[in-house]
Amino acid sequence: MTIGYNTIEVEVDLNAIRHNYRVLCEKGSKVYGVVKADAYGHGLIEVARALEEEGADTFAVGTVGEGMILRESGCSKRIISLLGPLNEQDCFNAAQNGIIPFIGEFEQLEMLAGVVSAQGRKVEICLKFDTGMSRLGFSVRELDKLIDWLKDNPEVCPVLASSHLATSDDPAYEEYMSAQAEKFSNILQRLDNAGYTLEASLANSAGILVHDKVHYSAQRGGIALYGSNPLLGTEWSSAGDRLKPAMQVRTKIAAVRELKKGQAISYGCTYTAERDMTVAVVCAGYADAYSRGLSNAGQVCIHGKRARILGRVCMQLCIVDVSHIDNVKFGDKAYLLGGEGEGRITAEDLAGWWQTITYEIFCLLGMNPRAYKKE
Template structure:
């Protein structure tokens, strides 16, 4: 007997993900499928197989551990790890399972060199460069030292180079992005002159859709794969037309209650009824990854209509106003994301009420049980 601990059901439409990948491939070329963090909560293995059916040949995972999971699932395509190795075990596993790690620290290079003698053949790596995120990667000031190290350690073979854009989705920061482009171009030129002609990746989803000059020889398709438009509410928004949200999240109604005018509801009495109302008690709360920040702010979709959240979101429950929605009953469905009719909730709707971005909403809600629509 299977015991269910969650009331939420997360439905992943793999055809939508395939559609979104095709759109990215029409704009770019050699598009990596970014499936880190369990494919942004959409399912690492299932999404990789859907993308492979569309012709994807490179998958970008987060950790070496994710790469091992993907390799053991039967994936024989190229796998790169965006975080790279954090210890010697990661280095050994990267070599053993043919996972190409992102390398942006000399400590990582030294760890790899330490296991190189135990490994048949060269260890392939992706060089990660810092060009404006101020996060991970070798700086341009370290470039000469890096090239010298690589010359002295031929068992470590750079086959890729990458950097990460900070502002590709914001028209107000095009000049900043241009600076990153110039620095990365200089890095690639220096590497080439030193004998390292590598596959180069700078563009993310927004970069693929709007900035052709950033494409280089490969691009990384991330959030757009899952149907969120990274250019929404900018002058470039239409370039994301056609992307289809792949995640839909629903739960059940635990009760339908009458709320009298002047009656408070949920913790802290933060909502007091301004009229006689009908409310539904919905099985979703912060234990399910449905944020408390949605209190008195978010909405759910019931019977094709929007139902506003009243009062505080609880650990496993929230309360919504269904006064003007007919035929709301115990056991009925409430959609936290997606749904039907005019009340459909988009990823951007949910993220906006939540006070966050679609990435976080996907990752958190995707921790619940999933079903896959092929």
Template sequence: MAIRYNTFEVGVDLRAIRHNYRILCEKGSNVYGVIKADAYGHGMIEVARALESEGADTFAVGTVGEAVQLRRSGCEKRIISLLGPLNEADCLALAEDSIIPFVGCFDQLNMLVSVAEKHQLEIEISLKFETGMSRLGFSIDELAELIKTLKAGPQIRPVMASSHLATSDDPAYEGYVDKQAEKFMFILNTLESAGFKVEASLANSAGILKHDNVHFTAQRGGIALYGANPLSGTSWEDLGSRLKPAMQVRTKIAAVRELKKGQSISYGCTYTAQKDMKVAIVCAGYADGYSRGLSSKGAVCINGRRALIVGRVCMQLTAVDVSSIPDVKFGDTAYLLGGEGEGAISPDDLASWWGTITYEVFCLLGLNPKSYVE
């Protein structure tokens, strides 16, 4: 790992994450910091501390294990586990570390009730509802049974309710967002009539930036925290234009060499030089989370200019065309994400070449060693 640290490094600007959180707070209120999956690859504990300095008092992680890790790091704020408990050990951890789980099915709820009764525990939960994502959550048809179960097991206390928007980043489906909000409002009213008044959360990043009608009493700030515009490529794009990407990914150049006309490079001879070229071999490949799908598609930033990938991305090496970039030499820095000047690589650029979304780019590249700017 030490050798890899010297060649391939993820830099995270915590100032940008704090800036992005302030933007979300301008639009919303009571914005949770969503830091699941190691804060989308940016570093869960470091990001939580940065957001806490901006006044964030609720953090949403993925698994109960992540929640325990965050709590044990010294975080005293409210922590939510979006996946919730999957076994008895998870249930006990919730109680021990004061973690609020999302609970969205009767198997999960009944397990919690059973463990709470067995160990004489009281556990706060967030009820998860299905309003149009068709993934997790109680349905409207299950409301009556849910209320009955909750009243029969008072040791399980709902303090939140949530659902997840499926199309908040797509202008073509704005009406679908409205329908989800209507269903969620019906659920909240039904719960309140039954004596369960809860903090309500429906809006994600795109919901915060665009859909005021889905804000309710809390919102969940996710991808926008990390500077990726969830509305990019749509007519709503300007609403996220002030967001600042927080991640840069850089590596070193292992060699600079000549490639003669007619000469092929890398596995499979998939790229053949049409003229004499100069290529740089950069220390990055699919072992670092830099996708093989970028072969002859993507680019890196060297000396403020873009260098196109030529041939197949290898396990730890990638060849790029530096014919038009002067003074490129062994040991220079190549940016896979970020960089300086006109050649800087944006998260959307990289995701587009990769054929994926910024979420996956961050999560995979973020598995590498990280350094932080405060």
């Protein structure tokens, strides 16, 4: 983000991401680095370079356009596009830049075949299958038609096969996950019988950490790379205990004020002081991707202690209670994510107050200017 009004500072610890990748590699056999959505807000190019230095040889981006950005940065490793081509330009760019698109629709196949045939070249693809997510991918009943199409169009060369688990992070739905894996195995066998022996990927972060039976020949490391334990709160939680958070987000305090008992604060007067209080005006609001939904709900970390938000979060400001924190003054740091001491804010804490998931926290806050932690 280049807009000049930002006061938010996002710090990314690439060493933590390296560590998390090593943890996943201890569990998995061939772990793709999932760097879609600007590496979940952590920085596409920087994260990919760090992972490449750790031995990653396959990167999963969201769109073909994002794959082009990574390729143009100098990345020579294998790049796969999870969304695949949405228009002919995407098809052309994928073929020209060696980006392997996920394909889960016959319309995509036809569009891609038309473009590469006109170029007189071949293109590698990943076949995407729906085994229970009911979102994207070919269904089992389409498999015979798909095999026939591939045999008739040899310029489109499947090299990978993939599907996506819906419930790998929930012990209550382990049977559902197992049914997805069985369906995927059957698909792979039918493809193999037809002459297509493909590298196969089903496991996501939770699948890597606790479900060896769904590892297949490759796995996709996503949210765990960035230090969020996808199993937190379940009986499997300890499997992610070694993950290290990679993002901290901080801002400045713009003012410190005294709030008298009975005095309301911020828009709509949604909070009225129950006692005399000291409050700090913090430079963070919804223009900085810090949600208005945190009004009267979220907390920040100041001087190692937590300070709760009072009243509504504004466009670029929010107000917090610092009555219990000594020596808070203009210019002090306030951590929206991270911090030190007992008051440290975890991504899971923030997601809970925000009523969302850590994925969204990272993607949104990561839209602010980033810096990378140095040793």
